[in-house]
Amino acid sequence: MRPARRRSRKQRQPSGAYCARRIQGETAMSVRTTINISGMHCGHCVASVTEELQELEGVAAVDVALNKDGLSVATITSAQELDPARIDAAIAEAGYAVVAGG
Template identity: 50%
Template sequence: MTTTADYLVEGMTCGHCVMSVTEELTALEGVQHVEVDLRPGAASTVTVSSDAPIDPDAVRAAVGEAGYSLSDPRP
C-alpha cells in the first residue's frame, strides 16, 4: 500500500531547486515518487509517495540537505 504525504518547502525558485529536493527525498528508504508543485516566492508543495509513512524528521533533514526548509503547517 502506498502512503502519500504533502509538505510545504520554503525557498525553492527554479527547476534546479526541484531537482535537488527530489534527489534528496528519493534517497530516503521507502520513497517511491516525489512530485513538486513549484511556487517561486511562496511555499512549494512537495508530495512524497512511499511504501510506508516516512519520519517527518527524515523529510526535514533531506530537504535541509538540499538547502531548503520545511514550512510549519498553518492551521
C-alpha cells in the same frame, strides 16, 4: 414477475492519505505525504529536493510543485509512513526548509 436485479458492488477506493492497490493477490499500501517547502525559486531547486527525497528508504515517487513566490509543495509517495525528522533532514540537505501548515 421479473427477477430482482442485483446491484453490482463496486469497491470504493480509500480516501485520505492511504491509497490501496492489489498486486498479485496481496494488498500493497502507499502513503502520500505532503510538505510545504520555502526558498525554492527554479527548476534546479526542484531537482535538488526531488533527488534528496528519492534517496529516503521506501520512497516510490516525488512530485514537487514549484511556487517561486511562496511555498512550494512536495508530495512524497512511499511504501510506509516516513519519519518527519528524516524528511526535514533531506530537505535541509538540499538547502531548504520545511514549513508547518500552509
